[in-house]
Amino acid sequence: MILDVDLRHRQGAFTLDARFQSEGRLTALFGPSGSGKTTLVNAIGGLLVPDEGRVGVKDRILVDTRRGILVPKHRRRIGYVFQEARLFPHLNVRQNLHFGRWFTPRRERRADVGAIVELLGIGHLLDRWPSSLSGGERQRVAIGRALLADPHLLLMDEPLASLDEGRKGEIYPYIERLRDEGNVPMVLVSHSVPEIARLATTIVVLSDGRVTASGPAPEILRHTRFFPHAGLVEAGALVETRVLRHEEAYGLTVLRAAAGDLTVSRIDLPVGAPVRVRLRARDIILSLAPPEGLSALNVLPGTVTGLEEADGSSVDVTLDCGGDGVVASVTLKSVERLGLKVGLPVQAIIKSVAFDREALGPAQAMNM
Amino acid sequence: MTDWLSPEEWAAVQLSLKVALAAMGASLLPGIAMAYLLERGHFWGRQALDVLVHLPLVLPPVVVGYALLLGFGRRGPIGAFLAEQFGIVLSFRWTGAALACAIMGFPLLVRAIRLSLETVDRKLEDAAGTLGAHPAWVFLVVTLPLILPGIIAGMVLCFAKAMGEFGATITFVSNIPGETQTIPSAIYTFTQVPGGEGGALRLTLVSVAISVVALWMSEWMARRVRRRFLA
Helix, strand or coil: CCEEEEEEEEECCEEEEEEEEECCCEEEEECCCCCCHHHHHHHHHCCCCCCEEEEEECCEEEEEHHHCEECCHHHCCEEEECCCCCCCCCCCHHHHHHHHHHCCCHHHCCCCHHHHHHHHCCHHHCCCCHHHCCHHHHHHHHHHHHHCCCCCEEEEECCCCCCCHHHHHHHHHHHHHHHHHCCCCEEEEECCHHHHHHHCCEEEEEECCEEEEEEEHHHHHCCHHHCCCCCHHHCEEEEEEEEEEEECCCCEEEEECCCCEEEEECCCCCCCCEEEEEEEHHHEEEECCCCCCCCCCEEEEEEEEEEEEEECCEEEEEEEECCEEEEEEEEHHHHHHHCCCCCCEEEEEECEEECCHHHHCCCCCEEC | CCCCCCHHHHHHHHHHHHHHHHHHHHHHHHHHHHHHHHHHCCCCCHHHHHHHHHHHHHCCHHHHHHHHHHHHCCCCHHHHHHHHHHCCCCCCCHHHHHHHHHHHHHHHHHHHHHHHHHCCCHHHHHHHHHCCCCHHHHHHHHHHHHCHHHHHHHHHHHHHHHHHCCHHHHHHHCCCCCCCCCHHHHHHHHHHCCCCHHHHHHHHHHHHHHHHHHHHHHHHHHHHHHHHHHC
16 A cells, blocks of 8 residues: 555644545545645644554555654655745755755665656756746756655645646646656645646545545546535546547547547647546536537447436436546436436537646637 | 054954954854754743843843852852863953853844744755754754854854953953953053053054954855855
């Protein structure tokens, strides 16, 4: 188990009572502000002593109040990337990057400085001082600094919260590369659904200090009721696709998903490149027969696998489209009119394919 | 130099510099430790300690000098102990003058360091901790460099105070030419004897010059430190 947490902590009127486990390469702690996300990561990172509970990282017990175990933060080997980069102002970028390395036992220094500097694209900043860096550059240096201490786990507490959309887009690809190519599991605190949809492999949803859901990202994102604060609009399914071809004449790109092809506006990625798209529940119309005379280009055939009442009048209909889970938010009335039930074959007409806005730069959520 | 100053005046200048540098050097580490203790420490009696450290700032210097004489004089409890065990005698010696100056300058040193310690972002220290640095290392490689401007300012204040200290010094170690006669005591002596105006004036000028150089050096060092942080 990469991460095994079971904590209780009181802080004034707020009570944290959280329990979850994760095997994910990138675990997102999701919830509105005040839901206890930061308290939780601080307890994992050793910046806060919890009243009671256990924290295990990669089968190493860091906290166990019952057995009186409390590993101090400098011996936890947990990297922490803070909201503000917290670079040391009296050290230049190179010295900042090497800081954690000075304190890592020699035989445990595995991180490859050159590779991390290259991966984060900070090679040209090494001789600069932190005060001369942009917000995005600072965060990249902060991530590098944490990684070079050879952590067993990397905590990121809303590392992008203080950055504007453009800067976020600058950092997401680096986090994705770390997730896919690096060997350090990560925990990302976030209150942004597009952000976790793009990055997370496992999601833990927190609300008022409690874990309301946890599991693999595609499964959690499918359920609108886990995101009451984000509103219905945000829920949707994640579908992994690859670029199949570009139709230059129409300015379109065809993506291949398991269940079929999706046509979207031309995106600037090479053929074969993986693209994660999000099909928002409210953007999907269900039809019993393959539609004709319709302007929509994207229709995926599937089978109903579940019906779940989200709130009063709307129902989350889960479909299996060639192995991908897709969820549509329809009204109770439609469910009755179409006679939707588990096992029924239907056509999912996709009004629009949302790329997480940050994934491809602005204005990429488009209607087809 | 000696053409311009009489041997007696020159001795006073040398002694003053020696006493002030010794006072500053000896208080530096205890000053940093005390500032840290008062700013970060949580212990019973912190307030009382705070008052005790600051007392020389508000007490008449002569009172401090007399207290030193009682405590560190040859028959005082501490003075007798030091003389018997280590053969260290402070009263009526230049080392005693340094002790008096150090005690008078200590609150200034502590205050300056404490003020800059207050502005250190604790979050940076937390970050250093998560990077594997033991608290002692965090202090050495993060906190200490960040409070360096405050330490420099405190050292200059302490040095200046030591250069100008008069009341406590003259009470504790008297006014012995060549041994305990610092610039202020020498100026005082000159003003008490006929024809001493020239010597008093020359030592005053030397005093002003030393102060100006000290201030300029501290500014220069502080600017260098700041430039590193904000480059």
